Every structure is written in structure tokens, then in C-alpha cells.
Amino acid sequence: MRQSLFITLILCLASFTSFAQNTISGSVMSTEDDPLIGATVTVVGTNLGTVTDVDGSFSLNVDEVPTTIEISYIGYQTQQVEVTNQSSRIDVKMADLASSLDEIVVVGTRGKPRTILTSAVPIDNINASALQASGQRSVDQMINYKVPSYNSSNQAISDASAHIDPSELRNLGPSRTLVLINGKRKNQSAQVYLNDTPGRGEVGTDMKSIPAAAIERIEVLRDGAAAQYGSDAVAGVINIILKERVNQGQLNLEGGITTEGDGETYSGDINYGLGLGKTGFLNLTGEFSYQGITDRAGEFADTEGDPLFGIALGDDPALDAYFQEFPDLGMTYGQPEIQKISAMANFGTRYNNGMFYGNLGYTNRSTKSFAFYRTSYWRDTDWGLLTDAGEPYVGYQPTFESDINDITATIGNQLKFGEWNSDISLTYGSNDIDYSVNNTLNRSLEANSPTEFNPGGYTFSNLLGNIDFNRSFEKLSLAFGTELRQENYVATEGDEVSHSPAPGTDSFPGLTSDNAVDENRTNIGVYLSADFDATKSFLIGGAVRFENYSDFGSNFSWKVNARQLLGDSKGAIRASVSTGFRAPSLHQIYLSNIQTTAGASGLIQEGTFNNVSDITRNVLEVPQLDAETSFNITAGLTYKLVENLSVTLDYYNILVNDRVLFSDQIGAANFEGQPLGDALAAANVDAFKFFINAVDTRTQGVDAVFNYENIELGSRENNVDIILALNINETVLDGEVEAPDSFGEVSIFGDVPSRLLTSARPNTKVSLATNWRFGKIRASLNNTYFGKVSSPVSGQEFAGKLITDLILGYDISENFGVMVTANNLFNVYPDRIDGTLDPFGYRLQYPWRVNQFGFMGTYVKLGLSLDF
Numbered sequence: 001m002r003q004s005l006f007i008t009l010i011l012c013l014a015s016f017t018s019f020a021q022n023t024i025s026g027s028v029m030s031t032e033d034d035p036l037i038g039a040t041v042t043v044v045g046t047n048l049g050t051v052t053d054v055d056g057s058f059s060l061n062v063d064e065v066p067t068t069i070e071i072s073y074i075g076y077q078t079q080q081v082e083v084t085n086q087s088s089r090i091d092v093k094m095a096d097l098a099s100s101l102d103e104i105v106v107v108g109t110r111g112k113p114r115t116i117l118t119s120a121v122p123i124d125n126i127n128a129s130a131l132q133a134s135g136q137r138s139v140d141q142m143i144n145y146k147v148p149s150y151n152s153s154n155q156a157i158s159d160a161s162a163h164i165d166p167s168e169l170r171n172l173g174p175s176r177t178l179v180l181i182n183g184k185r186k187n188q189s190a191q192v193y194l195n196d197t198p199g200r201g202e203v204g205t206d207m208k209s210i211p212a213a214a215i216e217r218i219e220v221l222r223d224g225a226a227a228q229y230g231s232d233a234v235a236g237v238i239n240i241i242l243k244e245r246v247n248q249g250q251l252n253l254e255g256g257i258t259t260e261g262d263g264e265t266y267s268g269d270i271n272y273g274l275g276l277g278k279t280g281f282l283n284l285t286g287e288f289s290y291q292g293i294t295d296r297a298g299e300f301a302d303t304e305g306d307p308l309f310g311i312a313l314g315d316d317p318a319l320d321a322y323f324q325e326f327p328d329l330g331m332t333y334g335q336p337e338i339q340k341i342s343a344m345a346n347f348g349t350r351y352n353n354g355m356f357y358g359n360l361g362y363t364n365r366s367t368k369s370f371a372f373y374r375t376s377y378w379r380d381t382d383w384g385l386l387t388d389a390g391e392p393y394v395g396y397q398p399t400f401e402s403d404i405n406d407i408t409a410t411i412g413n414q415l416k417f418g419e420w421n422s423d424i425s426l427t428y429g430s431n432d433i434d435y436s437v438n439n440t441l442n443r444s445l446e447a448n449s450p451t452e453f454n455p456g457g458y459t460f461s462n463l464l465g466n467i468d469f470n471r472s473f474e475k476l477s478l479a480f481g482t483e484l485r486q487e488n489y490v491a492t493e494g495d496e497v498s499h500s501p502a503p504g505t506d507s508f509p510g511l512t513s514d515n516a517v518d519e520n521r522t523n524i525g526v527y528l529s530a531d532f533d534a535t536k537s538f539l540i541g542g543a544v545r546f547e548n549y550s551d552f553g554s555n556f557s558w559k560v561n562a563r564q565l566l567g568d569s570k571g572a573i574r575a576s577v578s579t580g581f582r583a584p585s586l587h588q589i590y591l592s593n594i595q596t597t598a599g600a601s602g603l604i605q606e607g608t609f610n611n612v613s614d615i616t617r618n619v620l621e622v623p624q625l626d627a628e629t630s631f632n633i634t635a636g637l638t639y640k641l642v643e644n645l646s647v648t649l650d651y652y653n654i655l656v657n658d659r660v661l662f663s664d665q666i667g668a669a670n671f672e673g674q675p676l677g678d679a680l681a682a683a684n685v686d687a688f689k690f691f692i693n694a695v696d697t698r699t700q701g702v703d704a705v706f707n708y709e710n711i712e713l714g715s716r717e718n719n720v721d722i723i724l725a726l727n728i729n730e731t732v733l734d735g736e737v738e739a740p741d742s743f744g745e746v747s748i749f750g751d752v753p754s755r756l757l758t759s760a761r762p763n764t765k766v767s768l769a770t771n772w773r774f775g776k777i778r779a780s781l782n783n784t785y786f787g788k789v790s791s792p793v794s795g796q797e798f799a800g801k802l803i804t805d806l807i808l809g810y811d812i813s814e815n816f817g818v819m820v821t822a823n824n825l826f827n828v829y830p831d832r833i834d835g836t837l838d839p840f841g842y843r844l845q846y847p848w849r850v851n852q853f854g855f856m857g858t859y860v861k862l863g864l865s866l867d868f
Contacts, residue, residue, distance in 0.1 A: 024083055025059045026090030028052045028071055036094060037246055037281070039073040044080065051350055053278040120531075120539055120561035120574045122636055122650045122703060124220040128243075131212060133771050133780045135805040135821045137254075137267065137289070139215070140167045140207035143238070145784055145805070147220050148727035148765040149703055151198070152207070154335055157848050158195040159508060159595065160433060162336050162369040163402045164206050166199030169222065169235040171729050171761040172654065172699055174204025176234035176582055178225070181210070182242055182346070182359060184410050184466065185229070187429025190458035190489075192587045194595060194608070196752055196792050196849045198760045201662030201691060203460075203585045206431055209363040209406035213252065213269035214285035214344035216243040222650065222703055224632035226580030227543040227559035230483060230525050234580045234630045234656060242346040242359055246273035246281045249868050256861025259827065263294040263335060263856055272868075280349030287342040293368070294334030296855050298845035299327040300835070308839040309378065319377060322394070330373035330395050331843050335856060337368040354415035361408045371398040371440075371507040371596070372603060372843070379506070383447035386439060398440035398507035406431045412466075423468040423481075430461035437498070437508045444501040455510030456494035460587065462487045477531040477541075484524050489586035491517045499594075502684040503605055509594045517590045517610075523549040523583070537565035547581070551589070555581040555627055571639030578632045584611075584625040584660045588691045594683070597665075606665060607685035616690050619676050621740040626693055631655045636703075644709045653700040655734065658693035661757075663748045665689055670746050694749050695737050697757055701729035718774050726766040731758050755792040760850045762787035764800065778809035778819075786852035793849060794837035801828050803853050819863040827858040 028039040035056025043062055052058045060069070065083060069090070072078040076094040083090060124147055131142045140152040144167075152167035169177045174193070179186040189206040193199040218240050225233040249272030257264045267289035274282040301323040305312040313320055323329075341364050348357035375395040386396045412425025434457035441449040468481035494510025504510055524547070531541035540562045548554040559578035566572055592610040596603055609616045616622045636650030665687045671677035680688060706724040713719055737749040764787030772779040787800040804826055809819040830851050833841030840848070846855040 022062045022065050023059060024062055024065075024067075024069065024090060025057070026092065027056045028058065028073070028092050028094060029056050030076070031093050031095055033093075036073050036076070038244055039071055039076075039094070042070050042072075044068040044070050051279060053275075057278075117569075117572060117638060117640070118539070118563065118565070120541055120563040121221060121223040121225075121576055121634065122574075122638075122648065124222065124705075125217060126220070127217040128215060131215065131218070133769070133782075133807060135780065135782060135807045135823055137212075137265070138208050139210050139212050139218075139240075140165055142212065143167075143207075143218065143220070145767065145782060146725075146769075148725050148767055149222055149236075149701075149729070150220070151761045151765070153198070153851055154854055155195070155197045155848070155851075156333055156335065156369065157372065157844070158197050158369075159371075159400050160191050160402055160435065161193045161195050161197050161199075162400070163338075163365070163367040163404065163433075164189050164191045164204070165208070166193050166197060166202070167204055167207050168199065168761075169220075169238075170652070170654070170699060170701065170727075171731055171763070172235040172656065173202045173659075173757075174199045175202040175585065175660075176232060176656070177204070178229055178231075178233040178237045179205040179207070180229075180237060180239040181361075181408060182357075182410065183239060184412075184425060184427045185429075185462075185464055185483075185485075186210075186240075186408060187406075187431055187462050188460060188585065189406075189431045190433050190460040190587070191431075192591050194593075195597060196756065198756065198850060200753065200756050201588070201660075203587050206363075206404070206406050208340070208365065209342070209404075209408075209431070210240060210361070211269065211285050211287040211342040211344050211363070213250070213271045213287055214242050214283070214346065214361070216241045216245075222652070223576055223634045224559070224578045224580045224630060224654065226582075226630070227545045227557040227578055228527060228529060230527075230545065230547060231523075231581060231583045231627075234582055234628070234632075234654070242344065243271060243273065243283045243285075244281050244346065244348065245271075245283060246275045248273060251866040251868070252863060254861055254863040256821070256859055258294060258856050259858040259860065260294070260296075260856075262292060263859065264290075264292040265861065266290050276347065276349050279351070280347070282345065282347040285342070285344040287340070289338070289340045291335065291338040293332065293337045294856050295332050296829075296846055296857075297328040297331035297333040298833075298842050300842045300845075301329050302327040304835065304842050306375070306377075307835060307842060311377070322376070326375075326394065329375055329843050330397055332370045332373075332397060333844050333846075333848070335854065339366045340364065354413060356413050358411040359409070361406075363404075363406045365402070365404040367404065368399055368401045371400055373397040374440075374506065379443070382441060383449070385441060385447070385449060385451055396439055396441075398505075399438045400508060401436045401438060403434045403436075404431070420469055420471045423466070425464075425466045427464040427466070428461070430459065432459035433457050434492075435494075435508070437505050440506045442497055442501070442504055443506055444503070445497065450497055453498040453505045453510060454495045455498040455505055455508055456492045456515070458492070458587075459490040460488070475533045477533075479529040480527060482524065482526045484522070486520065486522045487586055488520050489517065489590060490519075491515055491591070504594070507596050509596070509605070511593055515592045519586055519590050521549060521551045521586060523547055537569070539563045547583075549583055549627075552583065552624070552626055555583075555629070557581055566639065571637065573635075573637050575635040576632070577634075580630040580632060582628040582630075582660075584627065584691070588660050589625055591691075594685055604686040605684060607680070607683055607688040608662075609688060609690045611691050615676065615679055619679070619742065620690065621742045622690055622692055623740075625660055625691060626658060628659055628693070629657045631657075644711070646705075646707045648703075648705045648707075650703045651700070652703070653698070655696065655698050657696045659695055659697060659757075660691055661694045661749075661753060663689045663692055663694065664750045664753055666743075666746060666748065692748070694753070695757070696734040697731055698734045699729065699731040701727060703727050713774075720773070721769075721771040723769045723771075724767070727764070729761075729763050729765075733757065751795070752792045755790055755795065756850075759788075759790035760792055762789055762800065762852055764788075776811040778807075778811075780807040781805075782807075784853075789847075789850045789852055791833075791838060791847060791849055794834070796834050796837050798831040798847055798850070798852070801830065801852065803828055815867040817865045819865065821861045821863065823859040823861075824853075824857060828853075829855050829857060 498510025561576035
């Protein structure tokens with residue numbers, strides 16, 4: 001029924017036709033004589049306008065001549081031209097913006113787009129060339145190295161968390177950063193981060209599912225925006241704008257390897273734009289990539305024995321010989337193997353008073369990571385199932401493999417009704433993960449066990465319908481609209497042998513019929529937003545939004561912001577105050593499973609009980625999950641010191657109440673002899689955890705950006721950009737954690753979940769990027785400082801480190817270039833794990849629960865680029 005309603009919204013569109021008597025024609029080009037496709041041409045003081053076609057040409061009907069037209073295009077200086085004779089052709093050349101503060105952005109307001117300078121909220125705008133200059137391969141890492149308030153890291157030995165990296169703004173968790181594609185909500189992933197890593201118990205967006213070659217620019221709104229965009233926009237919003245270019249394409253090929261000789265990668269992508277008629281476009285992107293595993297396991301067993309099992313050298317001569325032969329205890333520890341293919345199509349066709357548009361994207365990733373090696377003294381036999389005939393049994397290392405599919409699709413229509421702009425759209429998104437666990441056993445089956453298992457998987461999808469209206473009056477910009485959303489979460493049972501007989505697959509038992517779910521919910525949101533230019537320099541605005549969810553109720557959010565221009569519009573001071581919310585995800589309400597994970601005494605079986613289970617509600621007395629709420633304050637200053645030199649400084653303070661998180665890992669021994677203890681014993685688990693509105697947190701910090709662009713070095717062809725950016729961030733627990741009475745003196749939120757909130761991400765992050773251009777030679781030197789982090793379990797601090805990336809490029813011809821990149825040029829690694837604090841450290845060497853930047857060491861790659 002709802003799907004029919006959404007489709008009806010798209011189909012029920014009216015047309016609006018205006019008539020005029022005079023025609024103005026011309027073209028819009030860059031200073032290099034390239035046509036600017038889709039530039040906006042409007043008659044000043046009216047609602048008359050058009051856009052340029054594939055060769056930069058335009059034709060516009062006007063009521064009378066003389067008149068004044070205005071030409072605007074993102075990344076170029078807006079121009080006004082007096083037209084005195086309709087027979088005269090208007091040919092315009094547009095100059096690049098001198099400062100990034102003058103770039104127009106669409107995120108942060110539901111009404112009239114504004115420049116970064118004139119916006120009332122802090123926004124970063126990263127174009128395609130800046131993403132490429134980061135030297136990184138995936139979208140999440142590109143943002144990680146360009147925006148200090150954003151963090152993303154790969155997690156090894158973390159089951160599926162090794163395959164979808166937790167990513168977030170302002171260290172507030174993956175769930176509190178909203179991701180948009182062309183202004184429309186991107187679906188979250190199906191994966192919950194289960195292990196003791198950043199984002200534990202949360203759900204984020206699979207940023208690796210978006211092909212970088214399809215992106216024109218990325219807008220990062222560093223402010224709460226739930227009153228404008230709805231749930232999840234607590235820390236900020238990332239808006240990914242896709243390319244609309246036509247009659248031009250680019251092919252990129254790249255390959256690389258670490259200086260250790262592993263982690264080999266190769267990739268290729270192609271982007272090309274086709275013209276659809278005179279005013280339409282179809283931009284296509286295809287991408288493939290392969291990433292090999294790296295291995296940085298510790299090699300200390302020949303001197304340390306195996307403290308995890310309490311074995312020291314000299315305890316047993318046979319084991320001493322084992323440690324000498326396998327000082328790494330058989331481990332493979334590093335980045336996972338990933339094979340990926342992606343495709344993205346972005347299209348639009350403009351007509352008299354509107355545009356029909358859409359996009360479609362698909363990504364498939366096949367991934368493989370590793371669990372802990374099962375040594376022969378830990379698992380005493382494999383019944384000959386995993387060891388080649390005639391070879392001695394020494395142990396086995398299970399693999400954790402995923403097949404991930406991500407789909408995003410939007411179709412919509414923008415139409416002008418008189419002076420009102422409308423946008424009606426339908427968006428679908430899905431993410432599904434199928435697991436396989438191989439090179440392992442169900443030890444309860446002994447010699448009859450298979451060695452490959454399908455433990456099940458998860459799917460999350462949503463369907464959205466949006467109707468938005470906006471218009472500008474003389475000083476007032478007004479917007480309102482609605483969003484209808486349906487979400488679906490599915491957990492699929494694994495093969496019977498993966499979970500039965502218990503305990504099931506060694507390393508990751510399969511999902512049982514009790515874990516399998518297929519749940520839906522719907523919500524509707526309505527919003528109203530207004531910006532008022534009280535004077536030429538003072539802007540005040542605000543927004544309100546009401547949301548109603550079918551499963552937990554409703555929320556009302558609001559926002560007020562203001563901006564005062566300074567010094568002949570060379571700078572501005574700005575501030576905003578807002579409330580926000582985040583609805584508990586369907587994953588957090590319905591997820592239940594059993595997994596092998598680290599406990600105080602080694603690897604244990606840990607169960608997760610969902611929020612609707614009888615044990616959670618009736619035995620543990622955990623209440624129904626409710627929405628988180630937030631209160632955000634942001635204040636800042638931005639100023640152009642000279643035409644191409646700007647600084648921005650912003651302070652933020654964010655209070656989040658009732659954060660939905662995992663409880664601590666609670667030992668079953670605490671409930672021995674009680675009904676809960678009996679239930680845990682029947683489920684074959686040593687410990688358990690559950691979701692709860694656990695704690696309030698307060699996060700505050702400072703963002704600063706110093707941007708010195710296009711510094712000429714003797715001529716325009718020789719220049720350099722210097723960008724210095726930093727984030728200083730602190731999160732503290734605000735108030736006490738209240739446990740249900742059923743737990744008595746048992747702690748449900750101890751050091752581990754607390755440290756994951758406060759010290760698992762760098763509290764200080766600084767980046768200094770310099771981009772040099774000398775004719776055909778290009779060079780980028782990027783230095784990124786990642787501040788200290790702490791292990792959530794042991795409390796060990798891992799010191800801050802500086803990572804240097806060098807990118808050198810040479811244009812062999814006008815259309816063909818070569819690039820050499822050295823990531824982590826000086827081969828910097830994190831501090832080593834102190835094995836006296838964490839006995840896993842002798843196996844792993846480098847931190848596994850938290851890490852600032854990975855532990856690959858130096859990585860070098862060669863790339864080729866062809867423009868056509």
C-alpha cells in the first residue's frame with residue numbers, strides 16, 4: 001500500500017508553462033574555453049530561468065528587453081550581464097572562484113543554496129581532484145585524510161567488522177552520521193559492529209559501497225541537522241554529489257604493494273558522460289578492485305611462550321619445539337582480502353520548468369579475514385579433516401568470509417510551479433551480507449564435521465518517498481516537505497551444522513531459527529524551514545521537524561541559526577542551537593546471536609539477547625528501546641584574510657541522552673543457580689550482552705581550517721595550495737549508568753564500553769596538505785597526525801603518530817598522465833601491544849581492538865590516467 005502511495009506521488013505531477021515574447025541566446029564557457037554544462041541562467045528579479053546544454057549554449061525567453069541576467073555555476077564566480085538587444089548573442093566566460101569559501105553548497109539548508117562563507121553552519125566541500133590528491137583508495141579513507149573530525153579504520157580479527165569499517169563524525173559513533181547521495185538518504189548497512197571496536201553495538205553506512213570515480217564532490221556538514229533531515233543527523237551530514245559531466249570521460253588504472261611484499265592491490269575505474277538530447281545527461285561509472293591480505297602477526301612465542309594459555313618456555317619440551325617452529329603461533333593478522341565491483345549511473349533531463357532525474361548504484365564485495373589460530377595444544381585434533389595426509393597436525397586458522405551487496409536507487413522530478421520549486425522523489429536502498437566460515441569444524445561432530453559452513457546473514461533495506469517545496473521571497477527563503485520511510489531487517493538462519501549440535505562452528509556459530517527475524521517498521525516526518533536575510537549582512541534561520549515511528553512513538557526537533565557577515569562580506573560569525581534524535585535501529589532491536597570472542601580468560605562463547613526476547617524483557621527487566629535525543633550548540637568564525645587565504649574556527653558542544661549501546665560483557669557465572677544462569681547454560685554461552693538506552697554523553701571540541709589556495713609561483717601554471725586543518729575532541733560520560741534492578745551489584749556498563757566511547761578514537765587529529773603544480777608536474781605532500789587512543793580492555797595507551805603520504809604526478813600529454821604514490825612514506829606503525837596487559841598481544845603485535853591508521857607500513861602504488 002505504501003509503495004503504491006510512493007509511486008503515485010511520482011506520477012501525479014502537473015506541468016507549468018510560461019510564455020514570453022523575446023528570446024536571448026548565448027553560451028557559457030570556462031576561461032579555458034570548456035563548455036560549462038548545466039550552468040544556471042536566470043533573469044534577475046523574476047522566476048524566469050534555464051540551464052546550459054551539452055555545448056554550454058542556452059536560450060531563454062524573457063518578457064522584455066533591456067533586462068539583466070545572472071549566470072551561476074558551482075566552483076565559478078557568479079556574473080550578471082546587462083542585455084540591451086535581444087538579437088545580440090551573449091557569450092560569457094566564467095572565472096574560477098578565488099577562495100573555497102565562495103563555493104556554493106546545498107547541504108545545511110532546505111531552501112536557497114548558499115556559499116560556504118554565507119552559510120550559517122560549518123561545511124567542508126571536497127571536490128574530485130582533492131579526493132584524488134588524498135592518495136587514498138576508498139571513499140571512507142579519502143574523507144578520513146581530508147576531514148580531521150571524521151574517523152574511519154579497518155579492524156582485524158573482528159569477524160564482519162573487518163569487512164565494513166566503522167566510520168563517524170566527531171567520534172560520536174557510526175549511527176549518528178547521516179549519509180546522503182545527491183541529497184537523498186543512503187541506506188545503512190546490514191552489519192552491527194559486535195566486537196570491542198569503535199562503534200560497538202552500532203550501525204553505520206557502508207562507505208566502501210560508493211565508487212569514488214562517480215563523485216563530483218563531497219559536502220560535509222559539521223553540525224546537528226535532525227530538524228532538517230531526520231534521524232541520525234546528530235553529529236553531522238555527509239552529502240555525496242555525483243558527477244553530471246557529459247562528452248568527457250576518464251580511465252584510471254592502479255596497482256600497488258607494501259614494502260613488506262604483501263597487500264598487493266590492483267584497480268581500475270572508468271567514468272563517462274553522455275548527452276541526452278540538448279539538456280540531459282547520463283553519467284556512467286564502473287569500478288573494480290582487488291586488495292590482498294597483509295600479515296603483521298607477532299613472532300614472540302620462541303621467547304615468550306603463550307601467556308594466553310599460561311604456558312611459559314620450559315614447561316614442556318614438545319611445546320618449546322612448537323614455539324620455535326611457529327613463533328607467530330600460526331597467525332595471519334592484517335587487512336582482509338577484498339574483491340570489489342561497483343557501478344553507478346546518474347542521469348537527468350531538463351525541460352521547460354523542471355528536471356527529471358535519478359541514479360542507480362550497485363556494489364558487490366567478496367571479503368576474507370581470519371580468526372585466531374587454533375593451536376594443537378588448544379584444539380587437540382582435527383580428525384585429519386584439515387591436515388594433508390602424511391603431515392603432522394599443528395592446528396588450523398578459521399577464515400571469516402563475506403559476500404556483500406549494496407544497492408541504491410533514486411528517481412525523482414523537480415518542477416517549478418510559479419515561484420515555488422518542488423522536488424518529488426522515490427529512493428530505495430539495500431545492503432545484504434552472507435557469511436561463510438571455512439577451514440574450521442563443528443567439533444561436536446568430530447570426524448563427521450564439514451570444513452565449510454554457511455552461518456547465515458543479514459539484510460537491511462529501506463524505501464523512501466520525499467516531497468519538498470521551497471521558494472525565495474525578497475528576503476525570506478521558505479521550505480517545507482515530508483518523508484515517508486519503510487525499513488526492513490532480515491536475519492537468515494545458517495546451515496543446521498553451523499549451529500547444531502552446539503556449540504556449532506568453531507569461531508562463529510551459525511544463526512539459529514530463534515535468531516532469524518523478518519521485521520518492518522514505518523515512519524513519517526514533516527518539516528518546515530526558513531531563512532530570513534534581515535539585512536544584507538545578517539541572516540537568521542530555523543527549522544522544525546516532527547517524526548512518528550510505528551514501533552516506538554514520535555519526536556519533535558528544532559533548530560535556530562544565525563550568521564553575521566563581517567568586513568565587506570569577507571568574513572562571518574555564525575552560531576546554531578538545535579535538538580536532535582536517533583531512532584534505535586531495527587538491528588539494535590532484533591539482533592540476537594552467539595559468537596566466539598575475547599573474554600577475561602581467553603576466547604569464550606558470547607550471546608547477544610535482543611530487546612524483544614523473553615530473557616531480556618522478563619528476566620533481565622530491560623525496558624523497550626527508546627530514541628536517543630541530543631542538544632547541539634555550534635559557534636564559529638570564518639574570514640578571508642586576503643582573496644585566496646581563509647580561516648575558519650568552530651566550537652561545538654553536543655549532549656546525547658539515552659545512547660543506545662551494547663551493555664558490558666556480563667559473565668554467566670554471576671547468575672549461577674538462578675533462572676538466568678540456567679538459560680545461559682542451555683544456550684551454551686559463557687557470557688552475554690544486550691542493547692539498552694545506557695548512558696548520556698557530552699562531546700565538545702574545536703574544528704579549525706587554514707586554507708591558502710592558488711599561491712602563484714612565478715606564473716599561473718606554477719602554484720601551490722596549503723591546507724591546515726585540525727580537530728580537538730573530547731567525550732565524557734554525563735551522569736551515572738542506571739542498571740535494571742535484576743542485576744543487583746553486577747555492572748552492566750564498565751570500563752570496556754566506557755573507554756570505547758571516550759578514548760577509542762583520536763581526540764586530536766591534524767592534517768597539513770600541500771598541493772604543488774609545475775606545468776605538467778603535480779605533487780602532493782600530506783601529513784596527518786592521529787592522536788593517542790586507549791585499548792578498551794587493558795587501558796593501554798597507544799601514542800599519537802604522524803603519517804606522511806607523497807603523491808607525484810606527470811602529464812605525459814594533454815590526455816594521459818602517470819602518478820606514483822607512497823602512503824605512510826616513513827613506514828610508521830602503531831605502538832605494540834603490551835603483552836603483560838593483553839595476553840593476545842604476543843599473537844598480534846599491533847593493536848586490534850582500536851587503531852588510529854592501520855598497520856600496513858609503507859604502501860607504494862603506480863597509477864595511469866587517460867582523459868577522453
